[in-house]
Amino acid sequence: MQTWSICSTPTATAEREMQAAEPPKIQDLMEYLSAFFHGMPVKLFKPPFQWQKWNKYDGAILTPPSTQHRIGLRTPGDRLFGIRCRASPDGLSPMQVNLDDVLDGLAENIPANAHSIMMLLDLDMYEGDGDIFTAGRAYGGSRIAAVSLFRDQPLCAPPGDGHAWPASHCAEYIDKLCLEASDEPPTKKKAKLQLSFRCARTGTSGPLDRAIEAAAQTTAAAEEEASSSGISRPARLDTAASTTAQWLGRTAVTMAHELCHCLGLDHCTYFACAMQGCGSVAEAQRQPPYVCPVCLEKICWAIGEGVVDGWEEDRGVREGFVRERYGKLRGVCERWDGRMFVGYKAWLDDVLEGIVERGDGVVD
Structure with a gap:
């Protein structure tokens, strides 16, 4: 076998x-x-x-x-x-x-x-x-x-890793998908609107922006290393370590998704979320490793209500639990070099900084 x-x-x-x-x-x-x-x-x-x-x-x-x-x-x-x-x-x-x-x-x-x-x-x-x-x-x-x-596994992954998260939020890639799905040919007006959308996002700052930037820097570094070594790798730019990390990351996200069903969560229809349903490997790789605020609340209540003292009475206990959870996930991400883990760590850094600034455990 x-x-x-x-x-x-x-x-x-x-x-x-x-x-x-x-x-x-x-x-x-x-x-x-x-x-x-x-x-x-x-x-x-x-x-x-x-x-x-x-x-x-x-x-x-x-x-x-x-x-x-x-x-x-x-x-x-x-x-x-x-x-x-x-x-x-x-x-x-x-x-x-x-x-x-x-x-x-x-x-x-x-x-x-x-x-x-x-x-x-x-x-x-x-x-x-x-x-x-x-x-x-x-x-x-x-x-x-x-x-x-x-x-x-790398042998089965789609070309270019199917624009795996966080590259799935790349404006150029999204524009391409929208144009492919549209019945109308692209016009100058459409192109202008798409360009203005990309320009509008320039200079924005948030967890997702930091995740995209961190992953892009990782990809650029891999391209530079491949170029300096004289290795042509147009389809994939991963080192063995980052390929291993990508495989680990996607498997872990799938396992977490299925175990969330055992906690009573259904597929998410609200935001970009690890609990969204999918129908292909490429679609699964485009989804984020984090859960949205709605699903986060469900997970934390499903666990915290049964194992954390003072969960229902004290909001501070609940907020502290969320901060601790994010900190644990950040610690895991620090150990790995794959684009998903690098992007996820940057996302968590921004979220944790926001929690400290606001003084709560809520994700905006």
Whole structure:
């Protein structure tokens, strides 16, 4: 099954980067999630789940009978679940596993002292027969979730990382998307309006502006390094370290998104937010790692009301909790060089400075 976790159609550039990039380490992911869900412990589930041949019966209880191509998932309770598998329709993964079957195996193993449980797979996943792939899914009411890191690996990433956040807020890129979606040909008047919009943003200052500037400086530094080394890398400018960080970052954001569903949050329809729904890898990479003020309030109340003394009575306690959460996330971002983490740290710096100036824990 080791070959199932490797993208089948890499480009030459991506293949070179994949050889150097490292998959996300579980401890690094847990550190991010511990900061994101500040106040709620994040622990590694020790009893092992094991893959094995479906027809290898050695005393485990078979669940359910098999009439399709399956791989066996043996749970800590010694039950063997038949997980449907297939080749991916787009040819990127040699074999995908069905996430509903995986979640069935997970549902019976929620620890008594845990709110939720998540399984992280290096295999590609699908849900329905008509799906190409599914990066993650949570059944919030059942407190179970599964996430695949397969589609975030460098081999599968879209060209130029799909203008990943914070570059997704680049005015030139947004103009291009709007023109492509418009039925009308561009006119001088439209071009003038777009130019004036970009000029209007010049000199503005806020968390997003600082995130874009920090990420742009990181990209410029990578271009300069590549140029001075005589290396032509038009498609990607990442070093091995930043490629690893990008992979880690996108996987961590997806895991946080799915675990938020387990806390009762739905997809966000208000602002740019990590809780927005998405339908492709490129769209997922364009979304921010932070949650909007509405979803932030939901997360903090879901956690704080149950674990923080004085949560309901004292506004100062709630504001302090938000500041501590941002500080923990900033500490995680400081460790990594990828554009997402660099941009996120700059965003957090600006937010924390604003909180100090206003003397509260609210994000404007």
